[in-house]
Amino acid sequence: MNMPNINDARKRTNNIIPIKRDDFIIPEEVKNIGKNKNYCILTYGCQMNVHDSENISAIIEEMGYNKIDNMDNANVIILNTCAIRENAHNKVMGMLGRIKHLKEKNPDIITAFCGCMAQEVGIANKLKDKYPWVDIVMGTHNFHKLPIYLKNTISTNKQQLEVYSKEGDVIECLPVKRDSKYKAWVNIMYGCDKFCTYCIVPYTRGKQRSRLPDDIINEVKELVKNNYKEVTLLGQNVNAYGKDLNINYNMANLLEDVALTNIPRIRFVTSHPWDFTSDMIDIIAKYDNIMPYIHLPLQSGSTKILNKMGRRYTKEEYIKLFKEIKNKIPNCSITTDIIVGFPGETKKDFKDTIDIVNELKFDLAYTFIYSPREGTPASIMKDNVSVEEKKERLATLNELINKYANLNNQKYKDKIVQVLIEGQSEKGNMLMGYTDTMKLVNIKAPEKYIGKIVNVKITDIKTWSMDGVIIDD
Numbered sequence: 001m002n003m004p005n006i007n008d009a010r011k012r013t014n015n016i017i018p019i020k021r022d023d024f025i026i027p028e029e030v031k032n033i034g035k036n037k038n039y040c041i042l043t044y045g046c047q048m049n050v051h052d053s054e055n056i057s058a059i060i061e062e063m064g065y066n067k068i069d070n071m072d073n074a075n076v077i078i079l080n081t082c083a084i085r086e087n088a089h090n091k092v093m094g095m096l097g098r099i100k101h102l103k104e105k106n107p108d109i110i111t112a113f114c115g116c117m118a119q120e121v122g123i124a125n126k127l128k129d130k131y132p133w134v135d136i137v138m139g140t141h142n143f144h145k146l147p148i149y150l151k152n153t154i155s156t157n158k159q160q161l162e163v164y165s166k167e168g169d170v171i172e173c174l175p176v177k178r179d180s181k182y183k184a185w186v187n188i189m190y191g192c193d194k195f196c197t198y199c200i201v202p203y204t205r206g207k208q209r210s211r212l213p214d215d216i217i218n219e220v221k222e223l224v225k226n227n228y229k230e231v232t233l234l235g236q237n238v239n240a241y242g243k244d245l246n247i248n249y250n251m252a253n254l255l256e257d258v259a260l261t262n263i264p265r266i267r268f269v270t271s272h273p274w275d276f277t278s279d280m281i282d283i284i285a286k287y288d289n290i291m292p293y294i295h296l297p298l299q300s301g302s303t304k305i306l307n308k309m310g311r312r313y314t315k316e317e318y319i320k321l322f323k324e325i326k327n328k329i330p331n332c333s334i335t336t337d338i339i340v341g342f343p344g345e346t347k348k349d350f351k352d353t354i355d356i357v358n359e360l361k362f363d364l365a366y367t368f369i370y371s372p373r374e375g376t377p378a379s380i381m382k383d384n385v386s387v388e389e390k391k392e393r394l395a396t397l398n399e400l401i402n403k404y405a406n407l408n409n410q411k412y413k414d415k416i417v418q419v420l421i422e423g424q425s426e427k428g429n430m431l432m433g434y435t436d437t438m439k440l441v442n443i444k445a446p447e448k449y450i451g452k453i454v455n456v457k458i459t460d461i462k463t464w465s466m467d468g469v470i471i472d473d
């Protein structure tokens with residue numbers, strides 16, 4: 001048993017990060033234990049978790065397990081959790097209740113709990129003391145040891161709880177089973193060193209560790225060979241890529257080298273405004289295969305609140321960066337994240353947020369009510385804004401965000417755009433895909449177009465999507 005520790009989680013040293021190329025093993029005796037058995041994986045949270053689940057799926061399938069979507073018939077149920085806000089927590093705890101019910105009927109079901117929630121001291125203690133029937137609890141640094149934990153669970157029938165609070169390493173040998181045949185997530189870095197005062201990520205994911213450029217570029221070249229059309233370069237703060245490598249190679253260099261692989265579409269998330277350089281903007285503008293779409297979290301329009309959040313930029317600096325991007329890449333769509341109700345946010349601070357939204361007119365924004373996370377500096381800041389007031393501010397903000405989302409989409413009416421067709425739309429009888437600017441388009445077209453980038457004429461505009469028709473292949 002190895003419990004997480006918040007003091008170890010926040011430690012940062014100058015130690016060299018080990019790159020492990022042979023750390024993944026499936027013990028001989030469990031290689032086929034999943035034959036004729038099913039697993040189900042439920043993923044919560046960000047793209048990083050989605051991609052981790054692709055690794056976990058590949059690992060468990062190498063043991064013979066078959067993936068199913070319905071947990072009622074699963075022999076192994078894996079919960080890949082998110083700790084970013086309280087409501088993500090609540091969803092997972094609710095799901096544990098449902099799994100307990102299934103396990104009462106079939107005690108052979110194995111439950112594995114992983115992801116950022118497992119890294120939290122309070123949650124790990126709760127799982128140990130109150131949920132002993134959760135068979136495996138593993139953290140973000142060691143999910144690749146799932147085969148060993150499964151083996152131990154089966155042989156001892158005791159809870160396997162192993163969570164490390166450490167800076168972390170880079171593991172290059174993990175298998176991956178990608179959800180899509182056309183779009184791939186590619187990690188370029190792990191962890192985060194920004195320590196925004198509200199955020200749990202630096203504690204759950206460890207220190208910033210960039211992958212070596214060659215490892216990333218070779219992965220993208222392999223995807224090109226396999227006919228992938230799009231990669232999304234993943235990291236909590238991709239603009240800081242390379243800072244920890246000390247090899248004089250940064251995100252602008254990486255974007256250029258990935259562009260030169262000729263993969264048709266390149267995206268990247270998430271960008272921290274602080275590390276966004278003019279060189280990066282120039283490279284995005286230079287290469288047609290780097291998509292004109294940037295997710296640029298603002299968090300607040302008040303410089304006072306940004307300062308309390310530890311974001312290290314002012315409202316004016318954010319506006320300047322936004323305008324530089326729009327000047328150099330005029331068709332670029334820019335989306336953002338905004339938190340309302342941060343401790344000490346006055347009506348005037350909130351008005352600053354409203355003003356900046358009115359000025360910049362984001363294509364879209366993901367908006368959140370501040371949620372205190374145990375162990376973070378903001379969680380002990382004096383918070384005198386009532387819950388009702390926070391909800392009202394969120395509703396006011398959302399109304400404005402929706403208005404600009406719709407107005408930005410209106411510009412596409414009757415225009416011809418390129419769309420990568422990904423698959424069936426949630427709307428019956430339609431296919432769906434995204435424009436280069438990340439606008440969702442639903443199209444009535446035959447399935448033969450799935451996996452292709454096609455020219456589409458936009459015929460109808462909604463707030464969250466558009467409809468279109470294919471005008472050629």
Ligand code: SAM
Nearest residue numbers: 046198199236237270297337338368369370371
């Ligand atoms: N690394 C990215 C960044 O710096 O923007 C994204 C991190 S997080 C997965 C995504 C978003 O969740 C953040 O941009 C922030 O708006 C929101 N978030 C993080 N911690 C939060 C908290 N304690 N309460 C409410 N929202 C939070």
Ligand code: SF4
Nearest residue numbers: 192194195196199201
């Ligand atoms: Fe969290 Fe800030 Fe790091 Fe983003 S940059 S993951 S918000 S600490």
